[in-house]
Amino acid sequence: MIPIAKPYLTAEDAQAAYDTILTGWITQGPRVQEFEEKFAAYTGAKYAVAVSNCTTALHLSMIVAGIGEGDEVICPSMSYIATANSIKYVGATPVFAEVNQEYNLDPTDVEKRINSNTKAILLVHQIGMPADIDAIKKICSRYNLKLIEDAACAVGSAYKGQKIGSHSELVCFSFHPRKIISTGDGGMITTSRKDYYDRLRLLRQHGMSINDRVRHNSKKVIFEDHIEVGYNYRMTDIQASVGIKQLEKLDWIVTERRKIANKYHEALKNIEGIRLPLERERYFSNYQSYSIYLEKSFPINRNRFMQELLDNEIATRRGIMNSHRETAYKHLEDKVNLPVSEKLQDRSVLLPLYVPMIEEDVKFIIDTILKLTQLKTV
Structure with a gap:
């Protein structure tokens, strides 16, 4: 079976975790700080704060941005459900907006949904394809969001020559195994604001005024205070030690992923009924996923296409979910009109893409897809 994805983890990563375990410092500590500093430098951000996963990163970002009860936050429905959930965590309401054919928020549709209760826009860079940050920033500036x-x-x-993570006050990342680099699980928040940085660090560790490392290294007895209600959203030093090694390989991993994506692109670009991902000029995708869209003119429907590939031991996944169609948000379905998002979910397929991926497997996937173009509609 050719899997849809798998993390690129090496003996070097395992050794880093092993070495950290032997130090005896396995929770949040010096490796977390090192990972944060190196991640900030990589993205071009002023600060970075490591947390337990991207969902907790989004939650804390909502808090420090001042989002709360009665507020509305505009976001895509076409995103993993954690995007909308993070808004609900702070008592605010997600307002689902339409996406464009690149799977990201449509700025024109976003602006139509702004009202007096709108407090923020949650922009998603779906499947690694950068969204139009400048257009959304202009809307935020216009309406003070x-x-x-x-x-x-x-x-x-990257977007217009700068790595994602350096354009806005709050940017949230994931290190889940389906992502480009992994720490098993884990997340990071980059920010340009010192006040956000300080509060994020406070909130991730129970609102504790002095962290464990400071107490451990102190030559005097000191006692912590818990300044506000916080959370246990810490990353461990074991995870961070892996993250440091993964970060060293990140550019190479992205280069290799883009090579595979280009093979798909070159082989499928002239196939009637298949629409490929669009990478605009000065937009640079890591190709976290490679999604193709099956037009009505394609010989078979999306579900049969996926089954045929599975029968040939090729794993795929459906298009990105629409949160308003999930049971948790089903009550909003009748109030939401998002035809582009729904068609992208219903007619898109994610193809296998991971590093390393052998040439024979890529060729087999392409050849199998080309054979499916010869099938008759049933």
Whole structure:
């Protein structure tokens, strides 16, 4: 079976975790700080704060941005459900907006949904393809709104020459195994604001005024205070030690992923009924996923296409979910009109893409797809 994805983890990563375990410092500590500093430098951000996953990163970002009860936050429905959930966590309401053919928020549709209760826009860089940050920032400036970036899929991607993570006040990343680099699980928030940085660090560790490392290294007895109600959203030093090694390989991993994506692109670009991902000029995708869209003119429907590939031991996944169609948000379905998002979910397929991926497997996937173009509609 050719899997849809798998993390690129090496003996070097395992050794880093092993070495950290032997130090005896396995929770949040010096390796976390090192990972944060190196991640900030990589993205071009002023600060970075490591957390337990991207969902907790989004939650804390909502809090420091001042989002709360009665507020509305505009976001895509076409995103993993954690995007909308993070808004609900702070008592605010997600307002689902339409996306464009690149799977990201349509700025024109976003602006139509702004009202007096709108407090922020949560922008998602879906499947690693950068969204139009400048257009959304202009809307935020025009209406005095906060901008938060859900960059769960976008580590290593770039927008107009700058790495994702350096454009906005709050940008959230994921290190889940389906992402470009992994720490098993884990997340990171980059920010340009010192006040956000300080509060994020406070909130991730129970609102504790003095962290464990400071107490451990102190030559005097000191006692912590818990300044506000916080959370246990810490990353461990074991995870961070792996993250440091993964970060060293990130650019190479992205280069290799883009080579595979280009093979798909070259082989499928002239196939009637298949629409390929669009990477605009000065947009740089890490190709966290490679999604193709099957037009009505394609010989078979999306579900049969996926089954035929599975019968040939090729794993795929459906198009990105629409949160308003999930049971948790089903009550909003009748109030939401998002035809582009729904068609993208219903007619898109994610193809296998991971590093390393052998040439024979890529060729077999392409050849199998080309054979399916010869099938008759049933």
